[in-house]
Amino acid sequence: MVVGVIWSDARDVTSDNRLAELILPFGTVAPGGTATTAPIALYAGPGDWHAVRSRWRSQYSSQSSTSGHAGTQSHGPAAAHPSIEITIERPFAVGNQVTTSVSVTHANDDPMTGHVFLEHPNGTTDLGEVSTRGSGNPVVVPVTLALPEWGTTGQAAFPVSVTLATSETTYRFPVPIVRVGDGRPVGVTIGDIAQNGGVTRQTITLDTGRMRVKAIPTERGRIHALETPSPLATNGAGHTPTPSPPIGTRFASHPDTGHEWTNHLFSSVPDPKPWVWFNPWYGGVSVHLRDGGWHTGTTCLDHARWEWHPVETRRGGVLWNGFSTTATVEASGIPPDQARLVGLSVTTTYLVAGGGTTLVAETTVTNGTQSRLHSNLTLGTYLQPGGSVNDVVVHYLRHGERSRARAHGTLWSTTEGWIAVASGNAGPALTIVSSDSHARMMCGDMGLLGVHPFISSEIDLVPGGTQTSTTYIAVARDLDEARAYRPLVGTALPMADA
Numbered sequence: 001m002v003v004g005v006i007w008s009d010a011r012d013v014t015s016d017n018r019l020a021e022l023i024l025p026f027g028t029v030a031p032g033g034t035a036t037t038a039p040i041a042l043y044a045g046p047g048d049w050h051a052v053r054s055r056w057r058s059q060y061s062s063q064s065s066t067s068g069h070a071g072t073q074s075h076g077p078a079a080a081h082p083s084i085e086i087t088i089e090r091p092f093a094v095g096n097q098v099t100t101s102v103s104v105t106h107a108n109d110d111p112m113t114g115h116v117f118l119e120h121p122n123g124t125t126d127l128g129e130v131s132t133r134g135s136g137n138p139v140v141v142p143v144t145l146a147l148p149e150w151g152t153t154g155q156a157a158f159p160v161s162v163t164l165a166t167s168e169t170t171y172r173f174p175v176p177i178v179r180v181g182d183g184r185p186v187g188v189t190i191g192d193i194a195q196n197g198g199v200t201r202q203t204i205t206l207d208t209g210r211m212r213v214k215a216i217p218t219e220r221g222r223i224h225a226l227e228t229p230s231p232l233a234t235n236g237a238g239h240t241p242t243p244s245p246p247i248g249t250r251f252a253s254h255p256d257t258g259h260e261w262t263n264h265l266f267s268s269v270p271d272p273k274p275w276v277w278f279n280p281w282y283g284g285v286s287v288h289l290r291d292g293g294w295h296t297g298t299t300c301l302d303h304a305r306w307e308w309h310p311v312e313t314r315r316g317g318v319l320w321n322g323f324s325t326t327a328t329v330e331a332s333g334i335p336p337d338q339a340r341l342v343g344l345s346v347t348t349t350y351l352v353a354g355g356g357t358t359l360v361a362e363t364t365v366t367n368g369t370q371s372r373l374h375s376n377l378t379l380g381t382y383l384q385p386g387g388s389v390n391d392v393v394v395h396y397l398r399h400g401e402r403s404r405a406r407a408h409g410t411l412w413s414t415t416e417g418w419i420a421v422a423s424g425n426a427g428p429a430l431t432i433v434s435s436d437s438h439a440r441m442m443c444g445d446m447g448l449l450g451v452h453p454f455i456s457s458e459i460d461l462v463p464g465g466t467q468t469s470t471t472y473i474a475v476a477r478d479l480d481e482a483r484a485y486r487p488l489v490g491t492a493l494p495m496a497d498a
Helices: 049-066 336-341 479-483
Strands: 002-007 012-015 020-023 040-045 084-088 092-094 097-106 112-120 123-132 139-146 157-166 170-181 187-195 199-207 212-216 222-229 261-263 273-275 278-281 285-290 305-315 318-328 345-352 358-366 373-381 392-397 401-404 418-423 429-434 440-442 454-461 466-476
Touching: 002 020, 002 049, 040 049, 084 157, 084 170, 092 097, 092 318, 097 112, 097 123, 097 170, 112 139, 123 139, 157 479, 170 318, 199 305, 199 318, 212 345, 222 466, 285 345, 285 358, 305 345, 358 373, 373 466, 418 479, 429 479, 454 466, 466 479
Parallel strands: 092 170
Antiparallel strands: 002 040, 012 020, 084 097, 097 139, 112 123, 112 157, 157 170, 187 199, 199 212, 212 222, 222 261, 222 285, 273 278, 285 373, 305 318, 318 345, 345 358, 358 466, 373 454, 392 401, 392 418, 418 429, 429 466, 440 454
16 A cells, blocks of 8 residues: 655655655746646555556656746646756747857755756757756856758757756756747738628738738637748748838738748638538637637627737847737627626737748737636637648647547547647648647547647636737648747747837
8 A cells, every 4th residue: 555646847845754845836926817736646555656656657757758848837847857947038039040048947945066058950069067056046048059041941940958967967958949030021911801791801911931821800810821832841941021011001912922822721711611510610720718618619709899900029039020809798799698708808919020930829818807707718720731631640749749640530639738730741740839838738630621729728817817828830841840849838928028
């Protein structure tokens, strides 16, 4: 008979041989906000300590070895190295160089001395010796890293890791380095689209030169096209979009660049339609707020007032362009059983950088109602890498990497923050990464109908409270590059630069 404790995420563990104490990370909790710890399991049953360790391995050990620790949230290696935290300040690069810093923190009060190395595609860089002074006193090491020429490799994400070697132990942490652009301008086109019933809606197209994003902002804020030109598969050079007039100006489309464009999103344009058990079905990328039950079509946001505007912002040293759309639930038109949601608003901001192949979706729920809000926020994606749902292969993390080819039947398996849907073995791979380590990401394998992942976050907000989550959607050249996006799991987009 044995009694054991199993956990996945603790900042420190102390014991006096009678009582064990876990120190769990909450991060920063805003006034009125909430934070949730990772689950803790108790085992009481036959066997000895081997039985407890076996259950720990089956649940968490693969996750610890395959996921990186990034940003300011504790994830992945924090389980394997509960007293050591290594983060990277600015994981996003523009051009062929990234200037950032590595932060090393020892969670307990004992001083620690070690040597730090940065492993990257060009080799290994010695960052020197560091000495920590205990909890709350991180050591920050500046880093300047040259990246391979984008026009030569076409690569945007890179496998990079930080190694900390002490006299007793060596720790290795994968960290994210993603080249989100090269500094060229983003072309912004605002137009109109005619729909059934004589409805005309505004559209927006974002052209980075390597990728085009097309959206209908006031219809669920949905993106219906994520396109890349054929040179992306060869040298990755793309084209230079026509510089855009000031934000808010209406103007004509960019001239034809001579490229063949492939849409990697499975969507219905210009109007929604029934598809499988969804009616209406829009496809593409859109946000849903589910008030309960399984989502099969209409949500409370379909009764909301939608507003949108273009966005230009500098965050984490990167100039981003895109648009922000807000759905506000109002009393007029809302069904009686959803009247308690009046005042609720959901804002989604989509951002790209010039020359990039990464789309950022940042969603904030604001509880403007008079009561506590319990709900579920879902970002749905319908993917067709290479332009087709046929013959795609989904790769996802679940106690190690798994993959599934097309076959009859469905699989709604959860993943550990990362999914790649590839066109065969050599084609482009649509890669999705969540910043919320507590979000529920499903691979959405619908058999012969393709793979359509979605990311759901539980919403529990007091009146006036807000909750924000970020999702990264990238067009990787192949599966190897898609895997290099994994360390982004748990990484939030930096705040606006001062």
